[in-house]
Amino acid sequence: MHIPWRRVIRRILSMLGTLLGVAVFVFIMLRAIPGNQITAGLGTEAAALTPEQRLALEAYYGIDKPLVVQFFTWLGNVLTGNLGFSSRSQVSVLSLTLNALPVTFELAVLSILLALLIGIPLGMLSASKPDSPRDAIGQLIGLAGLSVPSFLLASALLTILSAKFGFNPNGEAYATLTEDPVRNLRQMLLPSLTLGFGIAAPIMRTTRTALLEVRSQDFVRTARAKGVGMRRLQVRHILGNALVPIVTITGLQFGYLLGGAVVVEQIFSLPGIGRQVLIGIQGKEYAVVQSTVLVIALLFVVVNLLTDILYRIIDPRVRAE
Amino acid sequence: MTRGSRLTRGSLSLIGLGLAFAMAVSGCSSSTAGGVATSTAPKVGGNLVVGITTDPDNLFPWKATQFQAVNVLQTLYGTLTEFDKDLNVVPGLAQSWTYSSDNLTVTMKLRQGVKFADGSPFSSADVKFSLDKIKDKTTAAVAAASLASVTSVDATDANTVTLHLSAPDAALLANLASVNMAILASNATEEALKTTPNGTGPFVFKERKPSQSITVARNDAYWGDKTPLDSVEFRIIPDETSIVSAMQSNNVQLAVLDDPLVAKTAQGGSLTVAKTPQLSYHVLQLNASRSVLSDVNVRLAMQCAIDRQQVLDTAALGEGEVTGPITSPAYKSDPAARPCPTRDLAKAADYLAKAGKSGGVTIKTIVSQGEYATSVAEAQNLKAQLADAKITLDLEVLASNAYVDRWVAGDFDAAVALNGGRPDPDGMYGRYFTSTGNLNKVAGYSSPELDSLFAAGRQSSDPTTRKDTYSKISQNLEANAAWIWLFTGYQYTVTSSKVSGYTPMANASIQFLRSTSLG
Numbered sequence: 005m006h007i008p009w010r011r012v013i014r015r016i017l018s019m020l021g022t023l024l025g026v027a028v029f030v031f032i033m034l035r036a037i038p039g040n041q042i043t044a045g046l047g048t049e050a051a052a053l054t055p056e057q058r059l060a061l062e063a064y065y066g067i068d069k070p071l072v073v074q075f076f077t078w079l080g081n082v083l084t085g086n087l088g089f090s091s092r093s094q095v096s097v098l099s100l101t102l103n104a105l106p107v108t109f110e111l112a113v114l115s116i117l118l119a120l121l122i123g124i125p126l127g128m129l130s131a132s133k134p135d136s137p138r139d140a141i142g143q144l145i146g147l148a149g150l151s152v153p154s155f156l157l158a159s160a161l162l163t164i165l166s167a168k169f170g171f172n173p174n175g176e177a178y179a180t181l182t183e184d185p186v187r188n189l190r191q192m193l194l195p196s197l198t199l200g201f202g203i204a205a206p207i208m209r210t211t212r213t214a215l216l217e218v219r220s221q222d223f224v225r226t227a228r229a230k231g232v233g234m235r236r237l238q239v240r241h242i243l244g245n246a247l248v249p250i251v252t253i254t255g256l257q258f259g260y261l262l263g264g265a266v267v268v269e270q271i272f273s274l275p276g277i278g279r280q281v282l283i284g285i286q287g288k289e290y291a292v293v294q295s296t297v298l299v300i301a302l303l304f305v306v307v308n309l310l311t312d313i314l315y316r317i318i319d320p321r322v323r324a325e
Numbered sequence: 326m327t328r329g330s331r332l333t334r335g336s337l338s339l340i341g342l343g344l345a346f347a348m349a350v351s352g353c354s355s356s357t358a359g360g361v362a363t364s365t366a367p368k369v370g371g372n373l374v375v376g377i378t379t380d381p382d383n384l385f386p387w388k389a390t391q392f393q394a395v396n397v398l399q400t401l402y403g404t405l406t407e408f409d410k411d412l413n414v415v416p417g418l419a420q421s422w423t424y425s426s427d428n429l430t431v432t433m434k435l436r437q438g439v440k441f442a443d444g445s446p447f448s449s450a451d452v453k454f455s456l457d458k459i460k461d462k463t464t465a466a467v468a469a470a471s472l473a474s475v476t477s478v479d480a481t482d483a484n485t486v487t488l489h490l491s492a493p494d495a496a497l498l499a500n501l502a503s504v505n506m507a508i509l510a511s512n513a514t515e516e517a518l519k520t521t522p523n524g525t526g527p528f529v530f531k532e533r534k535p536s537q538s539i540t541v542a543r544n545d546a547y548w549g550d551k552t553p554l555d556s557v558e559f560r561i562i563p564d565e566t567s568i569v570s571a572m573q574s575n576n577v578q579l580a581v582l583d584d585p586l587v588a589k590t591a592q593g594g595s596l597t598v599a600k601t602p603q604l605s606y607h608v609l610q611l612n613a614s615r616s617v618l619s620d621v622n623v624r625l626a627m628q629c630a631i632d633r634q635q636v637l638d639t640a641a642l643g644e645g646e647v648t649g650p651i652t653s654p655a656y657k658s659d660p661a662a663r664p665c666p667t668r669d670l671a672k673a674a675d676y677l678a679k680a681g682k683s684g685g686v687t688i689k690t691i692v693s694q695g696e697y698a699t700s701v702a703e704a705q706n707l708k709a710q711l712a713d714a715k716i717t718l719d720l721e722v723l724a725s726n727a728y729v730d731r732w733v734a735g736d737f738d739a740a741v742a743l744n745g746g747r748p749d750p751d752g753m754y755g756r757y758f759t760s761t762g763n764l765n766k767v768a769g770y771s772s773p774e775l776d777s778l779f780a781a782g783r784q785s786s787d788p789t790t791r792k793d794t795y796s797k798i799s800q801n802l803e804a805n806a807a808w809i810w811l812f813t814g815y816q817y818t819v820t821s822s823k824v825s826g827y828t829p830m831a832n833a834s835i836q837f838l839r840s841t842s843l844g
Contacts, residue, residue, distance in 0.1 A: 039726030093535035166570035175571025
């Protein structure tokens with residue numbers, strides 16, 4: 005297989021540029037927000053600190069050095085695999101991230117699977133007879149998925165199921181997939197349903213539009229004229245050729261999910277990457293936020309890259325380009 | 326400032342002051358309105374799950390100020406004195422104490438046979454080490470100022486310590502009851518204790534999962550009554566509504582909530598909600614060092630233009646009581662004794678006229694969004710009420726960090742706040758309203774009269790005299806409208822039907838987990 009090296013190198017350089025941009029942006033943004041780790045830790049009690057105590061604490065948190073020194077010290081550490089230390093949790097950021105990432109990754113995979121299971125059939129149903137009642141129902145469900153905020157759906161699911169049926173697996177201590185697969189999947193059920201329902205909507209709409217577009221193309225008419233069966237025509241010829249936009253939207257949504265679904269993780273008490281960033285911001289733990297956001301950005305660009313590679317696999321026209 | 330996740334102004338960092346002399350004699354009443362039934366024969370065993378909204382941010386007791394951290398640490402560490410359920414000072418690691426005739430020396434007899442969690446024995450050397458280190462400025466202990474009157478500590482013998490004071494200090498024994506004054510082993514280091522707490526409390530540290538839970542287990546070597554529970558798991562559930570859901574499905578058995586709306590949703594079924602009036606208070610802080618507010622008449626005009634009950638009803642569903650400055654039961658201020666106990670717009674207009682501001686004034690007011698549920702609603706109601714008196718509150722709603730920054734710098738005309746309270750008025754207001762107080766810059770008001778009144782209150786050992794002194798301080802603060810005190814709220818303790826033996830406290834402490842059992 006021919007590998008377009010120039011394009012690969014250009015892509016890698018662009019990814020590195022993006023990551024550096026994210027690093028600089030997050031570093032500056034964090035410091036632009038009022039407060040620091042001292043006031044976040046002590047609250048208004050910080051008003052009672054003597055100047056000597058304040059200086060001692062600034063040195064302890066490493067915020068007494070010039071910003072440029074702080075930035076390159078952190079970046080240098082990151083390049084050697086040291087993502088920093090969380091003084092709040094008393095563990096390394098790497099360790100925190102390695103614990104949180106699988107939670108978010110699993111949630112993202114399950115949510116995307118559910119979204120695809122809901123979105124593609126609904127899209128196909130709608131596209132099979134445009135402007136019919138079945139199309140209207142499909143569109144209505146899609147609209148609901150887009151318009152119901154995840155915090156509302158999450159709170160409603162949790163409150164109703166626990167108050168009326170005593171069902172709330174997320175009230176139990178969190179179990180990883182390896183510790184207790186059954187409890188883990190029970191705990192992932194409601195959050196991935198909440199997220200999957202929201203993501204199913206754009207997938208459904210994209211599927212519908214793409215299917216309608218492909219259906220009107222010449223090769224479909226030819227296939228039909230040649231007597232290809234309806235099921236084979238729908239799945240192999242039409243859906244197969246409509247996959248590129250569906251993969252694009254799925255890849256994008258998956259990338260966003262890897263950034264952590266903060267609200268859903270909060271409501272369902274999932275110790276994922278979104279919560280890690282939120283707690284880091286609240287506690288003004290610079291290293292935690294900077295390093296975690298960098299990891300998220302890295303995941304996002306990698307997912308984007310994989311999506312692009314997937315185009316080449318599923319669509320010969322992209323390969324030909 | 327606020328109560329959401331942090332007991333501010335050291336409200337828990339120095340759980341209360343001065344009850345040593347006053348409250349015991351005056352027979353202070355319980356500030357606990359609701360309570361959870363106490364079982365006479367507690368069932369031994371079981372793992373109690375307590376829902377908390379935030380991961381404790383610091384497990385080193387001398388520096389912890391966050392509500393959740395302080396609560397967890399209270400189960401692990403012992404202090405020389407303690408509070409009982411009515412906030413009276415009772416013996417802790419110090420079994421008894423005596424004062425010299427001039428009240429300048431305190432001799433404490435320590436409990437014998439006490440051990441730290443790591444098995445090492447407790448002795449007077451640990452007490453001397455701890456108090457000396459807390460006083461040491463380089464330690465940056467949050468309670469250092471509370472030991473200001475202690476000039477030296479002697480380990481007289483293995484079971485006796487002697488504290489030498491520069492002046493009589495009525496608040497000292499209550500100061501020592503704070504977990505920020507926890508007695509640590511003389512070989513303890515901050516770095517080690519941050520990951521592996523080692524105290525003499527009723528529980529020992531068992532396990533921590535960051536962002537998930539902290540578990541403590543029964544300390545079988547504890548000097549007091551053994552806790553019935555095998556262990557307590559503090560499970561982190563970030564949202565109060567989700568905590569209630571977890572309780573309804575019986576995954577969590579106890580939680581302390583702030584939001585009255587959420588607490589209402591917990592009522593009914595197998596859950597019990599107990600309301601406990603709190604020492605913390607909602608207030609409109611005025612900064613008298615700012616030009617327009619430096620005139621007492623402007624401040625009094627504001628005070629007269631506000632119906633506090635309306636603020637309480639509008640912002641907090643009426644869940645609380647209108648209050649004066651001092652909220653502790655033994656010294657409670659009488660809100661009816663203040664100038665303009667009810668809203669009086671005519672009087673407010675008179676005061677504004679006296680200040681030469683009949684045309685009205687504008688006060689820049691900072692408000693914290695998100696730190697506690699009612700802040701913005703309180704600010705909006707105050708703005709509406711004051712507008713009727715031609716006083717414009719220019720509200721600046723800030724995120725928590727931004728608010729704290731401005732507050733710490735004293736950079737505001739007025740601030741809507743929820744301040745932590747303490748059982749003793751000296752600890753509650755001495756550092757705000759005395760000219761040398763370390764928070765006077767933020768309070769924005771002091772006077773020679775207040776300085777001498779606070780000094781008298783601190784040095785007097787006579788409960789009646791102290792009560793009279795703090796009554797005068799309360800009147801002085803209100804007569805000068807140093808701040809505008811609004812109301813006190815409740816804390817809501819939600820328990821499942823299996824929980825017994827737990828007593829909520831007005832200082833928000835959950836120390837009675839040690840007597841709690843699961844039926």
